[in-house]
Amino acid sequence: MKTFRTQRPVPFSPRQMFDLVADVDQYPRFLPLCEGMVVRSRQPQADGTEVLIADMTMGYKAIRETISSRVTLEPELPRVRVTYLSGPFSRMENEWTFTPTPAGCIVKFYIAYEVRNPLLGYLVSQVFDRAFKRFAAAFEARAHDVYGSRHGVSIGQVAPSRS
Numbered sequence: 001m002k003t004f005r006t007q008r009p010v011p012f013s014p015r016q017m018f019d020l021v022a023d024v025d026q027y028p029r030f031l032p033l034c035e036g037m038v039v040r041s042r043q044p045q046a047d048g049t050e051v052l053i054a055d056m057t058m059g060y061k062a063i064r065e066t067i068s069s070r071v072t073l074e075p076e077l078p079r080v081r082v083t084y085l086s087g088p089f090s091r092m093e094n095e096w097t098f099t100p101t102p103a104g105c106i107v108k109f110y111i112a113y114e115v116r117n118p119l120l121g122y123l124v125s126q127v128f129d130r131a132f133k134r135f136a137a138a139f140e141a142r143a144h145d146v147y148g149s150r151h152g153v154s155i156g157q158v159a160p161s162r163s
Contacts, residue, residue, distance in 0.1 A: 001091065003112040004132040012143045014098035014105040018078035020143055021096045024054055024071060030142045032131045035059040036066075049074050053085070067092070090116045109136055 010017060027034045036057035043051045052071040057064060067087035073080055077097070084092035094111035111132065 001112050001114045003110070005108070005110045006132070006136050007106055007108045008136045008140065009101060009104065009106050010140050010143060011104040011149075012147055014078050014100050015075070016147055017098045017105055017107050017139070017143060018073075018075060018080065018096075020139060020146065021080050022073045022075075024052065024056075026142075027056065030138050030145075032134045032138055033058045033060055035064070048076055084113075088115055088117070090114045107136065107139065 024037055025039060027037045034056060036055075038055045040053045040055065045051060050073040052073070053068070054071055055066050055068045057066045059065075065088045067089070068085040069092075070083045070085055071080065072083070079098070080096040082092075082094045092111070092113040094109070097108045099106040099108070109132075
């Protein structure tokens with residue numbers, strides 16, 4: 001199973017970054033490879049969380065795949081957990097967490113995935129590895145667009161690791 005982790009300090013609050021990641025409808029506007037997003041259902045839970053069922057269409061050159069996922073939004077933690085339902089993977093999971101700091105927060109992103117078809121897996125891993133490195137930067141740039149720039153410059157850094 002391929003994994004990717006990154007953490008990035010940003011000059012925005014955990015709640016601001018949570019809200020940005022939770023706004024999945026906006027992903028096609030700024031997220032690399034995301035060509036479409038359809039939220040099929042939204043279910044508020046008694047514990048204050050919300051569960052979405054969403055289909056994200058990813059594309060790169062001639063490859064197009066739709067990934068269906070259960071997205072659990074946990075604003076009190078704050079955390080976003082994504083569980084794979086269907087698509088080209090045999091398994092996929094990812095998680096976003098947001099830890100407060102005096103200057104904003106640390107955004108942590110983790111994803112693990114395994115593609116069913118070995119050939120597609122090879123192609124996907126080449127594209128996804130590059131895209132994941134750009135995801136955190138894309139969310140930070142989106143935060144600057146939505147919330148403005150409190151500090152004028154980005155303080156983020158990508159720290160990828162593979163298992």
